Amino acid sequence: MGIVSKRRMPGPTVDLNLLRVFVAVYESRSLTIAARRLYVTQPAVSQALARLRRELDDPLFERDGRLMRPTPLAESVFPGFRDAIEGIDRTIDAVHGFDPSSxxxxxxxxxxxxxxxxxxxxxxxxxxxxxxxxxxxxxxxxxxxxxxxxxxxxxxxxxxxxxxxxxxxxxxxKSQPYAVVMSASHPLAEGTLDLDAYVSAAHATVSGDSGAPMLAAAERRAGIVVEPEVALRHITALPPVLAASRDLIATAPDTIAQGWASTWPLVVRPLPFEMPPVxxxxxxxxxxxxxxxxxxxxxxxxxxxxxxxxxxxxxxxxxxxxxxxx
Structure with missing residues (x-):
């Protein structure tokens, strides 16, 4: 009786461009953004995604409003696909290099x-x-x-x-300490600024200061709560507002405050409590x-x-x- 050899069928091969489309859609959650990133049309992205869906027998993404939400299978295969694409791109970049001049x-x-x-x-x-x-x-x-x-x-x-x-x-x-800045005519401009005086003073803040949460945490550790009396939208408004006022103080990055004090009639004082540099x-x-x-x-x-x-x-x-x- 003869021996019948069993040869394994080759596994499915997936076009690398389909993986690029998948990764771009997964990362952006948008067919439009993925198309713009890949310099192709949105129909081309949709067609490539349809091919990959057939290859993997899974919808891969489902619409959720304006976003494309990945399926569990898409979540599971994304890390491998992303690492593969990144590895290939880095290898090609190592050969050709990146020329910033062009x-x-x-x-x-x-x-x-x-x-x-x-x-x-x-x-x-x-x-x-x-x-x-x-x-x-x-x-x-x-x-x-x-x-x-x-x-x-x-x-x-x-x-x-x-x-x-x-x-x-x-x-x-950078590692940025904070300090207190005020008008040179402010009553607290002379001498040492203590914690009680800091709390009692009228404070001005800027809504866009991303260091504000760290400042608030340091104030809580010092056992104080400061409610600003003036809240500004733009940092550029702070120096003239302080210079024109004899009762407002602000807490700001010290190097920035020192820069302002070189041309504005402002003085800079150390914080009266501990705050790690931001x-x-x-x-x-x-x-x-x-x-x-x-x-x-x-x-x-x-x-x-x-x-x-x-x-x-x-x-x-x-x-x-x-x-x-x-």
Whole structure:
């Protein structure tokens, strides 16, 4: 009796481009954004997704309003597909390299108003010196949205003092102490500022200060609660408001306050309680597109900010000092 050999049928082969489409849809939760990221049309993304659904015998994504929600199978295969795509792209990048001098890519960085004033000049100088054609869009930071933005690739980088939930690569750029700043004519401008005087004073705050939660936590540890009497929307309004008032004080990053005090009639005093310096962090998105370019941008921005003292002095008080007093 002869022996019948059993040969294993080859397993299914999946087009690499289908995996790229899957990863882009998974990360962005949107067919439109995935198409824009891959430089193809939305129908092309839909067709590729349909092919992969047939290959894997699973819907992979289901519509939930305007979002594409992954199925349990999609959740399970995503890490492997993402790592495979990233590994291939990094291997290709190692062969060809990334040339910033010829790049025309658009990158988006989320910055606070203060970050845009202080760090953007150094960031632009560092980028444009080696990548003169690269485009940069600054997005007003929304701390509550950052985790979603970085996960979906809405922004490429973000600079913030906030702790962003999620598995993102980040590096600490600065360690920023806080201090109290007030008008030079404020009754507390002379002598030592104690805790009772700090609590009793009228406080001004800025709604966009991402260090505010750390300040509030330090105040709670000191056993005090401060209710601001003036809440401003823009950090640029704070120096003139303080300079024009004899009763308002504000708590702000000390290097920034010292910069203001060089041209505004303001004085800076140490905090009358313990507050650890606030870390300033650079976050990068977790999505997989343009890995080599993002590596270069991340390193360039990190070096630019870490090596800069900031341009906060541009909110200067020369006009205020020269204005006639009534």
């Amino acid at each position: 790049s025309r890519r658009l990158f988006r960085i989320a910055l606070s108003e203060l970050g845009e004033i202080g760090w953007l000049p150094a960031i632009l100088s560092a980028i444009r010196s080696r990548a003169p054609h690269m485009r940069l869009e600054v997005v007003p930071i929304q701390v509550d949205a950052l985790s979603d933005w970085l996960s979906r690739g809405t922004v490429d980088l973000a600079i913030t003092t906030a702790s962003v939930p999620g598995r993102f690569v980040r590096s600490q750029l 870390g300033v962090f650079l976050y990068r998105r977790s999505t997989t597109q343009h890995t080599a370019a993002l590596d270069w941008l991340y390193d360039t921005v990190a070096r630019a900010v870490a090596g800069s003292s900031g341009q906060f002095f541009v909110i200067h008080g020369d006009a205020f000092a020269e204005a006639p007093r009534s």
